[in-house]
Amino acid sequence: MLNVTNLNIQFLNKADKSWLTAVTDISFRVDKGKVLGIVGESGSGKSVTSFSIMRLHDPLNTKVSGDIEFDKIDMLNLSPEEIRKYRGNKIAMIFQEPMTSLNPVFTCGYQVQEAIMLHQHSDKASAKEKTIALFEEVHLPRPEQIFESYPHQLSGGQKQRVMIAMALSCNPELLIADEPTTALDVTVQKTILELLMRIKKERGMAMIFISHDLGVIAEIADEVAVMYKGQIVEQGSVKQLFDHPGHPYTKGLLACRPNPHRLLKKLPVVADFLSADPNLALAHLLDSNTYTESEIATRRKELYSKSPMLQVKELCTWFPIKKGLFGKTTDYVKAVDQVSFEVFPGETLGLVGESGCGKTTLGRSILRLINPTSGQLIFEGKDITLLHKAELRKMRREIQIIFQDPYSSLNPKLRIGNALMEPLQVHGLFENDTKRKAHVLELLERVDLDPATFNKYPHEFSGGQRQRIVIARALALQPKFIICDESVSALDVSVQAQVLNLLRQLQQDFGLTYIFISHDLSVVKHISDRILVMNKGKIEELGFPEEIYFHPKAEYTKKLIAAIPGSSGKN
DSSP states (O other): OEEEEEEEEEEEETTTTEEEEEEEEEEEEEOTTOEEEEEOOTTSSHHHHHHHHTTOSOTTTEEEEEEEEETTEEGGGSOHHHHHHHBTTTEEEEOSOHHHHSOTTSOHHHHHHHHHHHHHOOOHHHHHHHHHHHHHHTTOSSHHHHHTOOGGGSOHHHHHHHHHHHHHTTOOSEEEEESTTTTSOHHHHHHHHHHHHHHHHHHTOEEEEEESOHHHHHHHOSEEEEEETTEEEEEEEHHHHHHSOOSHHHHHHHHSSOOTTSOBSSOOOHHHHHSSOHHHHHHHTSGGGBOOHHHHHHHHHHHTTSOOSEEEEEEEEEEEEEETTTTEEEEEEEEEEEEEEEEOTTOEEEEEOOTTSSHHHHHHHHTTSSOOSEEEEEETTEEGGGOOHHHHHHHTTTEEEEOSOTTTTSOTTSOHHHHHHHHHHHTTOSSSHHHHHHHHHHHHHHTTOOGGGGGOOGGGSOHHHHHHHHHHHHHTTOOSEEEEESTTTTSOHHHHHHHHHHHHHHHHHHTOEEEEEESOHHHHHHHOSEEEEEETTEEEEEEOHHHHHHSOOSHHHHHHHHTSTTTTOOO
């Protein structure tokens, strides 16, 4: 159905009018009814390649050469009018971020209805009828209500289903799904993957599925192309690639994902596999890098012989639902409801659950970024809920937070060095700015960043580098306790491995205590001493990682584990 041969893509660098190469001489094919998985890290050229198939690049600033044939039609030589007959009609695309792909000022129903009217020349009534039928097909609840809803009124999973409905609206022969599940909970991700596979089978549709996660690719693809620095370094069947990876980069991608069956002291990273020394990669896979049962028992004995650092007692954080002319409170959203647990010095307590379960609200309530409704938060003998403003500020030196999105938590107008010095100035640490700068330069080195980055702005860094910057900022005040709120969820698996290794090393070096919040049980199992599972504001269960992962008691936990890519045993 689709043949891509010797594709090259270049972008104009407006600063010096030079051409930057993004994709070099790649070739692949997609057969009817089959799924091609394209996998690689951010910047490898995956999305750029898919955009070229639909001719979505700006022709004034992009050079595309080679051949792209769809149903034996040369796509690169079609006029703008001719390409519109294919784009969104015979070839459709689901973009990575549904919130930015949907227009916030139009209802979800109108946006799908408009696509049907445009491509199929339907009248308004029949287009609406088809839109509601599509919403039912993608299993959206209350399709008529969703039709009238705006994007901000839907959850991430629901927005993604609207995007899928829009992509399917004109019965495409080829569907391109660009990282459609990256930011979703594992349970929502599983339902989206199952939905795509069901629709593909029913409609006999071909698909290109783009992801940085090989676990997801294993669930959905027939063939796989691995991209690295704008080139395809390996391609073949899913079974062949997983059982006998040939390229060092592919081996690295497969190895750096946490393995629930082995508790590694340090996760492998892709750079080790690409180095000239093969022993670097092998060192991570040896028994000497795996925690033994006696090492785990010794650590637990040491951790739990101490008094708890934090005691959370019957904590409630409720948000009022107000209705009527005078804003009368009619009910409450019980984001955190009667939650009790303890965290011990030097421990990592993993906090896991789906979006909306109360994880982030609980983390922010502990810091009193959100004031709890009731309950107690005892930190080193003091009840945080009773502290006044000055005492609270002093306490926040001891408890820091790493937010989910590093870019939005950094001031875009502030250089990195100044952003890291600011909390030191606020809390009056060190005698002067010269000594504060010296401390910040040490911190940058500690998180494996070049001290020269001191004068750069946030936009000049990659996602992984920005995550290291916010980790450095959390360390700046020399805290005892850090809350990591989904701090690796948006990162490539290879960068994720680097950050997890860094967090563990910092804990050993500084004696840090963590609450590690995530929706990914594989990651939580790797880094945690104990795991707390939350659902609808309450604790489902609390226990050691191997108990929670291999012998879960709660049905909700069993559902979370079953949704992890690869847990089905395929490939």
